[in-house]
Amino acid sequence: MPAKVRFHFEPCLRILLATLSAFLLTRWSSIAVLALPWSPEQSVVTGMQLGFVVFAATVVWVFVASSLRNACLGLLSPTLLLIYFSHGAGL
């Protein structure tokens, strides 16, 4: 009964991936905004306001992607970008 097993297994992995990636992307994005050419106060407050959009969009993306593999691939580029910028900000 491989079909039935996958039915339960796959959503669980998606939930796990969605929660973890949404948390990490939100966290990195809230730090990456410090690379913006504004005062740190303005960047920080901007990052907070955007963070919730990043979280919600990531979760929805993980469930929109046609497979888990595609979901991971889609997460790859924003992750690399955000990590690059959070280090680029000299942090």
Added chain:
Amino acid sequence: MIAPLGARIRQRMAQLHRWTGLLLGWLLFVIFLTGTLSFFRQELSLWMQPERPFIADPVPSKAAFEHAYQYLRQQAPEASHWSVTLPDARDPLLALSWRGPEGRGQVLLNPLDGRRVEARDTRGGDFFYRFHFQLHYIPVLLARYLVGIAAMMMLIALITGVITHKKILKDFFTFRGGKGQRSWLDAHNGFSVLALPFHLMITYTGLVTLMMLYIPWGMEKAFPEQEQRQHLVTDVFAFLPAEPRSGEQAAMLPWEQLLAKSEVYWQGAQAGRIQVANPGDRNAKAVLEANSDQSDILGISGHPPFMVFDAVSGELLREKVLAPAYDSYGILLGLHLGRFADWPGRWLYVLLGTAGCCMLATGLLLWTSKRRKKPGHSRAGLWIVDRLNLTTLAGFPLAVVAMFWLNRLLPLELPGRANWEIHGLFLVWLAMFLHALLRPLKRGWYEQWMLAGILLLGLPVLNLLTTDRGFPDSLLSGDWLFVGFDVVLVALAALMFRFARQKRES
């Protein structure tokens, strides 16, 4: 069969929508209901303290300021911090509070004569406001995280709900009544789509109100020191950090002069609150904050302008920092709180909030209605969800009404009276939970709706018997708040009886 890609995406969206909705729907319903009530926070407080004198026209701030200053100088000269909220169109009394080494205190003054108003001990509308984002009986921080998680799930449920829809406009104009599951689905779609922009706005801005708690990482990286982070807060909030006293006495400038200065700066906008740190000391500082219900001058921001003065010399030390990111934060906060709204606007907020409650309620009912028909579905799961639906959707509103009864019935001298009103709410809610477990489902719904209706209908009578502000008196003196309260109670009672009759007939 391999479904086309679009259909499979919709299926997964529907799954996510169902499970986020079911897991947090009950908590969200309670948050939405108390949040909707919070739009009437001041009005509920006024109704719950019928001893407050009815003052038709607000008193000018200058005279009120003088009374407040005299009272605090005599009663709390040693306090390190004073706060005075001026009368406005929604609350005609002066609210004073202070804190210091000798403890805290608060009092209401009649702005006409400066006399203390003795009103019953109650949390009033503030209870709903606090409960809305930090619940009760659990540690504040934990509760705020819980509410944050629920709000994020709500945002995701809204987005996935929209994606699930094929024909959102057509659904909006469709209602198939009296058809069980179909009718719940149509009702759910109606309430959701009707107020979708509001639901998205209120959920997102709700998260933004506590964003410093939920998304702290950028702030922690950029400002590792606590002192720097406090700077960020004092840029936008009228907040005076604690400072040591100099020990040297000094006379403070009359508050009227500060008031006159601020009103020139704010293009005529009125001050709503003054706070003083270290009053009477050489180091005394005062912060004046504009009242946020003057959208014609100040816009809708939830961060009204403020000015910090040296309270002795009157020198302006700093004022609210204007910057794009702060301003957008202020506007998002203002949209959530709705304090800028006039009466029609506030009622619109309440109606849309009610639509949100109905969206959550119909969504939860749809879940059970769908599964009741499926022969293979787990009976135990359905049984539990049914009982929790009853406890939350009928039991919680009923418990809120019971709290209003307790507000009128508990003896005035009862120690911890304000807390007992709140304990009462939760005890009644617990009783409704037990009732839901013990009674057959349909009887349970019928009885709780009936009881809610009876309590609502009885409240105007109770108010007439226990206070001198019953319906006839209020009508004659033009006290529209009390008149309006009674009218709304009767209308809600009629609605509850209608729900009850539907349960009996179905």
